[in-house]
Structures are given as C-alpha cells and as structure tokens.
Amino acid sequence: MALETLAASRCFDGEQLRLRHAATTVDCTMTFSVFLPPQARQGPVPVLYWLSGLTCTDENFVTKAGAQRYAAEAGIALVAADTSPRGDAVPDDPEGAWDFGLGAGFYVNATEAPWRDHYRMYDYVVHELPALVTAEFPLRDGQAAIAGHSMGGHGALVAGLRNPDRYASISAFAPISAPSQCPWGRKALGHYLGPDPTRWRAWDAEALLRDGASARPLLVDQGGADGFLEEQLMPERLAAACADAGVEATLRQQPGYDHSYYFIASFIGEHIAFHAERLGAA
Template structure:
C-alpha cells in the first residue's frame, strides 16, 4: 500500500500535506491530512490523531483549528483522517441528511447492508491507517495520543477505551458523550448496526466504561453555549460514567462558546500541550 501526495504547503517550518491511498478496510480511495513538524526532518516524532465531526473532511481541522503553530513548537505530528468513505458506489443517506452517510461514518464498522461494504471506519482508524502512517511517515508509533470534536470526540473516546495502552493521552472537544442516548447516535447506530442495542455498546464511551474499559484520565472541553449541548452531547453522562469508574476527568465548561471551530481554535493549544506532556 502506497501513499499519493495530493498537496503540500510549508507552514511554521514544517509541512502540511494531504495524502490519498487505496483502503482495504473501506474498499475506496481514502484521504488524510498530515502535519509534519520541523523536528520530523531529524527523525520520528510523536503522533496526535484528531478525528473530526459530522460533515467534515480531512481539511476542516487542518484549515480552521490553527493547530500547526503549536504543533511545530512541540514537535507533534498531526494526523486528521476523513470522516467516511467516499466515491463511486459508496451509499449516502436517501434524503442527503448531514448526520448519516457521507461525512458521518461515526467511526464504526457497519454490519447492515448496504453500509457494511464500505463504512468500516473503525477498522480504518484503529488498524489500517496507523500501520500505513507508521510505515510511510516519520512517526514514532510508540508515542501516540488521540483527540476529536463532536462525532470525532466520540470516536476518540471509544477508540482509546477499546485499545488500552495504545494512546498515552486522550482528549475531546464537545464530544457526543453517549451515542446510545441521543438522536444523532440512535440514528447512526441503528442504521449502521441494526436495532439490537447490545451491539451498540462498543461504540458508546459511557457503556464501554460501565463494561470495564479504562483510560488513565480524560480532558474534555465543552462550550456552555453549544446549541447541541442538552440534546446531543450530554457531557453529564460521561461525567457520571467516569465518576462511577474512578476515571479522572477534567471537564471544562467554557462559558459563551458554541460548537464551531471558533471554539476549537480557542482551546486547541491547551489540548496540544496536554498531549505533548504525556508524549515526552
């Protein structure tokens, strides 16, 4: 499996690049963004994965978060995958809804038709892409961290909980705390996995924690003026699950902030420094 360089730009003495490759997991051409800090020219550097939210591609975090300046200072490689398979033959929501289908892979391996043929983002993010990054880029895969926003926050939390010991640190910005208990998650999990809620538990951070999964600690930022706060994100459910399991959770409710990339840009430096400390 080989990478094709689609674009690159010099930024803060590093390189912002977009790559594509053929994916065995999804059966499609996939794209991801990679920021290589200047330290990568001297050898492998630690990796921070950032998983984006609904409607996003690999470009949203790359172009809107403003993370490269601090990543260059800290020597962090930033990997931002796409949020779903795309291309000819990849099904989309019948009504072109934003919260299912293209741009809304929910980081699951679908088991229902027609989604199961291509919507295998769990296998792609957990297995295929890390192997490719480790083999093709100057990445120190012994030092990995993971973060994400909204649907991507859900992805970061569940991937870390299912892979204990892989990530030295985990954080999220406005994550979907319990997809089993919100409209976005119920729609996606029903569509991709079917109606049996028992199969949903491995894709719900609160359920994984209740079932015994653990991470050393969590950092979560949540905008208090987020219009999805009470209906979709429900950080209080994650807060309770962590408290019940004695997982140290730093949950910062940020007054006046919404769900947008203005919120992410305001706090991404804190998250990068948090991860860099753990990756030292």
Template sequence: MTIETLSTNKSHGGVQGVYRHASSATGTDMVFSVFVPDHAEGAKLPVLWYLSGLTCTHANVTEKGEYRQACAEHGVILIAPDTSPRGEGVPNDDGYDFGQGAGFYVDATQAPWSQHFQMRSYIESELPALIAAEFAVADMSRQSITGHSMGGHGALTIGLRNPDRFRSISAFSPIVSPLNCPWGEKALTGYIGADKAGWREYDACALIEDGARVPALLVDQGDADNFLTEQLKPELLAKAVEGTGIDLTLRMQPGYDHSYYFISSFMADHVAWHAERLKA
C-alpha cells in the same frame, strides 16, 4: 501500500501535507492530512490523531484548527483522517447526520453500509499501518487521540478500546453516549442494527460502565453549543467516570458554540496536554 501526495505547504517550519490512498478497509480512495514539524534528521516524533465531526472532511481542521504552531512548539505530528468513505457507488442518506461524511467511526454490519463503512478498522488498523510504513518520522509507540463532536465520540471510544496504544485521550464537544441521543440512535440503528447490545462498544459511557479504564480524559465543551442538551450531554460522561479512577477534566467554556471558532481557541491547550503525556 502507497500514497499519493496531493499537496504540501511549509508552515511554522514544518510541512503540512495532504495525501490519498486506496483503502482496503473501505474499498474507496481515502484522503488524510499530516502535519510534520521541523525536526532533526533521524528524529522520531509522537503522533496525535484528530477525528472530525459530522459533515466534515480532513480539510476542516487542517484549514481552521490552528494547531500547527502548538504542534511545532511541542514536536508533535498531527494526523487528520476523513470522516467516512466517499465516491461513486458509496451509499448515502439525505440527512447530514448519516451516510457520507457521517461514518461515526464504526464498522457497519448492516446492508448497504457494511460494504464501505468500515471506519473503525480504517482508523484503528489500516491508516496507522500506512503511517508507520510511509512516515519514518512517526513514532507509533507514542500516540494520542482527540476529536470533535462525532469525532470526539470516535476519539473517546477508540481510545477507551485501545488503552495500551493511546497515551492520552481528549475531545471537543463529544457525543459521549450515542445510546442516549438522537444522532446516535439514528446512526447505530442504521449501521449496526436495532440490537442495542451491539452498540455498547461504540458508546464511551457504556465502555466505561463495562470496565474500560484510562488514566485521564480532557473534554472541552462550550456552554452556548446548540447541540449541548439534546445530543452531547457531557453530564453523562461525568456520571460514568464516578468511582472509576479516571481523572476527567470537563471544562465548560462560557459563551462558546460548536464551531471551529471554539475548537481553535482551545486547540493549543489540547496539543500541550497530549505533548506532556507523549514525552519519551
């Protein structure tokens, strides 16, 4: 595998890079960003994955997430992939909540989406292998994952399906149960098909109901989020973890909305929370 460097910038003593590679999972070129803090020669640093939400690319958190100071302080690499395959020949939809920019981190099984929309395989397998091969500083034995909205859904489900890989899982304003919201109904019907039994591996609440266990989850949710009641429903996650032993910290943040003004306000908290669990 090879990567093309699109840009590098020094920030907080480290390097913020943006890269492109040809993905075998999606059959397209994919762009992602990596922030590597300053470090001693030969050091190995833990990795925090950040999965973005609907309509976003790697650039949203890279430009507006305000994570670099905290990552530099704690010695944590942050990787931000794209949200979906893109480009000529990749199918799309007129709605912002389906198609390009809205891959929901699933492996689609339905035509025409199945040819390119293999974001689960991309995030769980292909991109980590690429990072391991191309970034010697990355300690792939110490990984954590977070994300926002659709990316919060991705972080929760990928983390719950891979508890031996990720030491910690957090989310900002996550879609906690695609089985129970309009965004999920549309996306999973289109990508996976109408049989809801196949949806459960892409629903954090269902995964927990079906036996997935992790030590702890951290979720921040703004109480002024206009998607809170219809789409996000954090109370379903709180109910799902009851009696499971999963330590859920669900923080309802007064006055905050769904935007990066909210995410950036609490990003340093999440980086520090993960850094504590990523210690060697």
C-alpha cells in the same frame, strides 16, 4: 494505488501534507492530512490523531483549528482522517440527510447491509491509517494520542477506551458522549449496527465506561453556548461515568463558546500541551 501527495505546504517550519490512497478496510479511495513538525527532520516524533465531526473532511481541522503552531512547538505530528468512506459506490443516507452516511461514518465498523462493505471507519482510523503513516513518515512507533470534535470526539473516546495501550492520552471537544441516548447516535448506530441497542454499547463512551473499560488520561472541553449541548452531546453522562469508573478525567465547560471551530481554535493549544506532556514530546 500508491500513496499520492495532493498538496504540500511549508507551515511553521514544518510541512503540511494532503494525501490519498486506496484503503482496504473501507474499500475505497481515502484522503487524509499530515502535519510534520520541524523536529521530524531530525528523527521520529510522536503523533496525535484527529477525528472530525459530522459533514467534515480531513481539511476542516487543518485549515481552521490553528493546531500546527502548537504542534510545531511541541514536536508532535498531526494526522487528520476523513469522516467517512467516499466514492460513487459508497451508499449514502437514502433521504440525503447530513447526519448519516457520507461525512458521517461515526467511526464504527458497520455490520448491516448496505453499510458493512464500506463503513468500517473504526478499523480504518485505529489500524489501517496508523500502519500506513508510521511506515511512510518519521513517527515514533507506540507513541500516539487521539482527539476529536463532536462525532469525532465520540470516535476518539471510543477508540481510546477500547485501546488503552495504543494511545497515551485522549481529548475531545464537545463529544457525542452517549450516542445510544441521543438522536444522532441512535440513527447512526441503528443503521450501521442494527436495531438491538445491546450491540451499540461497544461504540458508546458512557456505556464502555459503565462496562469496565479502562482509560488513559482524558481531557474534554464543552462549550456552554453549544446549541447541541442538551439534546445530542450530554456531557453530564460522561462526567458521571468517569467519576463512577475512577477514570482520570478533566471535564471543563467553557462559558459562552459554541460548537464551531472558533471554540476549537481557542483551546487547541491546551489540548496539544496535554498530549505533549503524556507523549514525552520535545
């Protein structure tokens, strides 16, 4: 299947696109979204990759975050990936739970059956999708940043920590900071990677920092009224790991904000400005 355009809309003098293609890493058809700022009509622009959270698709960020206004001003393209492989052949949580399987790929490369044939979201978002969009759209080669929310915040942190030369900066909203230590993460990593916790460390931001990973500048916002804060997100573990590793990190708690896209919309402009400065955007 060639790259297929599903929708195209004018947006802040740029263009918002939704596209579909046959993805080899996850062995299924994948859908993603791209915002091209007006500056892309004059030449290649930097790109910010966005990874969304549990139950989301590429559309949640595009329709709810209000990011296009700030990206158009900064001259940055936005690429929003889906959160898991899709299709009738892709296995789901056998109990139909929302925190694993479809919509919950956790941005890892699964090694265990039956997940390993499709759930290779790390390779998809770090390698296959960037190669595709860089070939198809006016994006500056080598000028990329990554960001995400919740499960996607975990994905952005892991991708950035594992690839410090690929991303100029990393940011996250309410990330799952230590998935090896929380119910969501233990369930997902145990299924995708097997029961041995030592195999999970390469997919855990806190563990990566403890194991010596280097990082580009990092910005994290966490809502103080987030219902998942203590049991699932554990930002204090990320803060301690960053401090001990000497990583340049700005970790902010925003009082009164919850886990929703209202929270993301309130601070997405600051995140795009953070990335724009490090990407050398217009």
